[in-house]
Every structure is written in C-alpha cells, then in structure tokens.
Amino acid sequence: MTLAQRRLLLGVSGGIAAYKSCELVRRLRELGAHVRVVMTENATRFVTPTTFQALSGEPVRVSLWDESAEAAMGHIELARWAERVLIAPASADLMARLAQGHANDLLTTLCLATASPVYLAPAMNQQMWAHAATQANLATLRARGVHILGPAAGDQACGEVGSGRMLEPHELRAAIVASFGDQVLQGRKVVVSAGPTYEDIDPVRFIGNRSSGRMGFAVAEAAAQAGAQVTLVAGPVSLATPQGIARRVDVRSAAQMHAAVTAATADADIYIGAAAVGDYRPNSVAPQKLKKHDGAALALQLTENPDILAHLSAQRAHPFLVGFAAETQDVERYARDKLQRKGLDMIAANQVGEGLGFETADNAITLYWADGSAELPRADKALLARQLIERIADRYRAVRG
Template sequence: MTRRDVHVPERFSPSREPLAGVHVLLGVSGGIAAYKGAELVRRLRAAGAEVRVVLTENAARFVTPLTFQALSGHPVRTSLWDESAEAAMGHIELARWADEVIVAPASADLLARLAHGLAGDLLATLCLATAAPLSVAPAMNQQMWAHAATQANLGVLRERGVDVLGPGSGSQACGEFGAGRLLEADEIVARLVERRRPRELDGVRFLVSAGPTYEDIDPVRFIGNRSSGRMGFAVAAAAAAEGAQVTLVAGPVHLPTPRGVERVDVRSAREMREAVLERAGASDVFVAAAAVGDFRPRDVAPHKLKKASADSGLDLSLVQNPDILAEVAALDPRPFVVGFAAETERVEEYARAKLERKRLDLIAANEVGAGLGFEREDNALLLLWPGGREALDRGDKADLARALVARIARLRKPVGEQHA
C-alpha cells in the first residue's frame, strides 16, 4: 500500500542501476565491522540508490561521520538530540523518506533492542518509526552469534518480517573462526536487488500441506510418519517470497510460521483432508508436501491400554486413510497439483508412476532411509512432470524449495512462454 508521504521510486532498472531512484537508509551500529559500511554505501550508490546514513554513538568510535558524509553526499545523523534536525522532527522525516532500511553491521546489542522494541537512540527509533522494509546484517563474535539469546531475538525479528542478511562464516577480528562475519557489500546489495525485483507469483493462491499426521491409538499413544515439516514450510516461505498468497496446512510440528503465511494446524489425516479440501477449490496451486499417514487404527481406545503381562503384544486393526492428493487432483476445476514421493528404491520409476496414476502436474521425488530425507536440513530432489524432468542436487531445503517454486511458476505459464 502506498502512502502519500512515502517515496515511491519512479522506475526499477534491472540492468546497470537496479536500485535507481530507491531511497536507502543505512544504519551502522558499533563493532569493528563498521568500517565495511563505507564500502556498502559506495556499492549502493553504484547501483543507483540514494543513501543516507545514521551512526550509533559506538559506531562513530570506529568510523567517523565525515567518511560516510563524503561517500553518501548527505550529512550523517548520529543523535536524537540534534536540535537543528529535531526542531522539525527530523527522525520522522528520515523514517518517511526511506524506501529501504538496512542496518549493517547489526550488533548483538542492537538486535536485542530491536527485538524488544526499545528506542533509546536515533537508529532504533527510526527502525520503529518507518513503514519501509527493514533488513539487518549481523556481525559479531561467533560465540555471541550462537548464544541462545541472540538466536531468540533473531527469531522474534524474523516473525515480524525483518529480513536477516547473513552472517557469513570465516576468520574474525577477535582471532576466532566461525559464523558472525558481516556479509560482503556486494552480497548485501544483491539481496536488496533480489527482494525488489518483480515477483513471479504476485497474487497466486498457494495451498501447501506439510509435516506428518498422527493417528491416535489411545489418549497417550499414536502412529505417525517421520517428517520434520521443514520441506513443506520451506516451500510455503519460498512461495510467499515470490508474492503468492500462501495457506499452510501443518501437521504436528514445532516450526515457526513463515513470514506472510496463513497457518492452519491439524493433527490427523482426516483433519488435514478437511482443511485442504475446504481451501483447494479457491487455490491456484496445491503442493502436497505433507507425509500423510496411509493408515489409522480402526478403533481408538478411550483409556490408556495396559499390558496384560510382561511379554504380551498388541494387535492393531488398521484402516486406510483418505488419499488427499488424489482427491484434489480429481477436482473439476482444480488447482495446479504438486505431489511428493519419498522412496527407498527405484525413485524415478515409482515417482513417474505416481505422477501418471494420480494425474499430477508435477512431482518432487527424493530418496529416504538411513541419513536421507527425513529430519534433516538438506535434501536432494528429482522433479518430474509430463514430458520433462529436472534433478536438483543435494542442498539446503530452503534452496531446493526456491528451485521447486521457480519450476512451478514456469510450468504454469502458457506453453509458448515456458523455458527449460
């Protein structure tokens, strides 16, 4: 939504100056990496952006305001107590001027203050007062980065829509080695350009299922599938990042809801079926990433089952759960339907058969088993569709999800606009 008092760039150039006309407010917090902020200003201006800089009091101990003034072409602000600027509520004017707010480097202290909504200095106040997107590029000692408090603060910021850029990993000024290095200026600019480019899925309605389903045996026991839900959540996040309106139907997992995604929590296969079918008719794309249990107990005991003796067994009578994917694929009209196939052998053969049997538009197949697929941060996928295939090498599930969403976007285009 555009407000009259927020600058809107007149143009977006995808070539030599991809940030032409964009107003970038750069905040620099205290830390040895503050000197890299000077190079970031130079790179932002080379990309066409107009840059203004705010330093915290501690940042000015590392790099002088005069350096940033020379590079940006604008006076540098360091304090809320600048009488000449604040006579006209200068911090509000700066907050309205910005199209993008980037804090680089962002210290552990500043991240903590932003997470708790504190506004004790000019930079933190601007971050609260602006309607512009906020990005933070952390830089700190590797142990500070790994500390539970820092990670908790980052979780809060991400949930509020803050884009966390990095950090990188390597040798640090303190002599230690690990995560906590400020991303290079070119990487930060590239992330900003990527976020501002036209998105392929603006307005497309995505429905994603994720995680396992649990089928109760009695009030304390259940049967279920091994699934962390990470892949489905990554798909939901990737689709939302491309502008899609995403609804995520999630089985019982402990994962934060991706930014900009509507979440519906369910437990059993029948609950997931109800939630999916209720929304599938109004969706443009359905991605069935959930590991839905094929069977459930015929009867659920009202009380905890007791062992009759030390060596007694338990016989369970199981019935088949509904096939949610097949039901959605059979709708008329129906969304673009994407299935998943987790196989322990003959992956492509079985996945291709499932694609054809259930009349899917695309299937993502992967090998599972010892150390593969489930409950891992990485994976590898084979994408199959009528007349085509694409192998995605092992990598982070977030990267695989972005590649999958990109393939969906291409396959949904008219035949003449598709490309390999």
C-alpha cells in the same frame, strides 16, 4: 534485476560480519539503489563510517544526538525516506532491543519510526543464535512483521561451526530485489501445506516425523509476497503465521490435512504440498496409555493414509500441483517416479538426513517437471522459497497460460 532509484536504508550493528556490509553497499549501488547507512556505536569499532561514506556516496549517521541533522528531525526524515530498512549484520543485542521496542540509539529509533518493511540479517555465534532468549526475540519480531533473512550455517569467525553466519551480500541483495519484484502470482489463489502430521497411538504417544514446517511456511510467505491469496494448512508446528497469509488452518493428522486441503483447493489455482504427511496411521487409537508387560514386544497394526496429491490429480479439474520429495537416497529417481505416478505438474526434491532438510535453517532443492529440471542451490529457506515461487509461477504460466 534492478533497484534503480530505490531508497534503501542499511543499518549496521556491532559484529565482525560488518565487513561484509561494505560489499553489500557496493552490490546494491551496482543495481542503481540509493543507499544511506546508519551505524550503531559498536559497529564503528569494526568498520569506520568513512568507509561506508565512500562506498555509498552519502553521509553516514551514527548518533541520535547529531545536532546538525536533528535540528530538522533527521531521524524522522530518514525513516520516511527509506523504502526498505535492512539491518546487516543484526546482532543478538540489536534483535533484543528491537523486540523490546527500545529506541535508545538512532538505528532502533528509526525502526520504530518507519512505516516501511524492515529486514534483519542476523549474525552471531551459533550458541547465541540457539539461545532461548534469542529465539523468543526472533518469534516476537516475526510476529510483528519483521522479515528475517538467514542466518546461514557454516564456519564462524569464533572458530565454531553452526547456524549464525550472516547471509552473503549477493543473497541479501537478491532478497531485497525480490521484495520489489513483480507480483508474479497476482490474483492467484494458492494453497500451501506445511509441517508434519501426527498419528495418535494412545493419549500420550504418536507417530510423527521431524519436519519443522519452516520450508512450507517460507513458501507460503513467498507466495503472499508474490501477490497470491494464500491459504496455509499447517500441521502441528510452533511457528507464527507468516505476514500476508489470508487464512491459516491448523491440523494434526493426515486425515485432517487431507480434508482441509481438499476443501481449500476447491477453487485454488495452485497447490504446493510442502507438508511431510505421514504414510501410515494405527488401525485404532488406544483409549488409555499403553503399558509395558514383562518385556513383551508391542505390535502396531498400521493402515495407509489417504494420498492428498493423488486424490487431487485424479479430479477432472484440479489446481496446478507441486509436490515435494524428501529422500535419503536416489533423490532424482524417486522424485521423477513420484512426479509421474501422482500426475504432478512439478516436484521439488531434496535430500534429507543429518544436517540436511529437516530441522535446519537452509535447504537445497532440485525441481523436476515432465521435460525439464532446475537446481536451486543451498540457501536460507526464505531465499530459497522466493526462488521456488518464481519457478512455479513460470511453469504455471507455461502450462495454464
């Protein structure tokens, strides 16, 4: 793992998590990176520029009105110099200003002026992170190709518990290293399914599940970053298409997902089934909304949906197959049974339930294959997806060459 001679611009906005950025500079430099730091005025209330200067070995910029630097258009020079721009911490205010295209200080001006990838590591109170305005700004930034790292969930400096913690320095460093990493899936065609499926009962009701699609979308983005040509088959989710995806197919039901995946994998090298596909659907869909009748019970007759992974593995020639197993108990037993029963090359298993798996910003995975396993500890889903793709690429080369 190296960042030798890489040019990284670290932006620091105002927030108590700024103290972690000091260690981040040290960790980036350990791998040989050249690091220059730009701070907002509010950030200097938490950590002094002198501290970052000592750690980076470079002058620290704060003001857009630094006459000595701006005489030579220093903000443009910095924007061109950086191969990556990482803002850690990224406050709610900083994200709002970036989403609106503001350039009212040096850091936001640099973000508008750079052609290099921009990464944000959000850090804020959990209620601020959950606020509709912040989530709208997040969606806007993602749609523009800004990479979001985190946040993680846990104890916060304000005494509350929830999502909003900045990722740890080693996690951020790993994400930046991965962004420069080898294109381990270069030239490969990868199909990823993500999200839930919905099975209609009547025109207003359906059977579904709690999958948000975040993990599958993160896997699709990580595969694209690894050089793959990615087709994303998405269930009914409210997520923007990740950067670098070649094609997205939106579906609703399990039958629609089955058809879309079958078509997309006809010439694919790898299929990653991260979608939470419903096992059953109603035998028939009522043409009108079903009504209550004097407290009488409603009985639904269900029929089993087609099994996408089993269908693919039964074909003579099929892609490298990676399944997912979301379980509430006996995770390894159920995962290994599914691995063998469906003829998969690999399976990613995780425990789901309260605060785990579904509807969370992070996850933990255990990978199983015929003669081995690997633990991917709990982390932000984007970081976990990159680690997962690396493991899949390793196994793919070992099995398929």
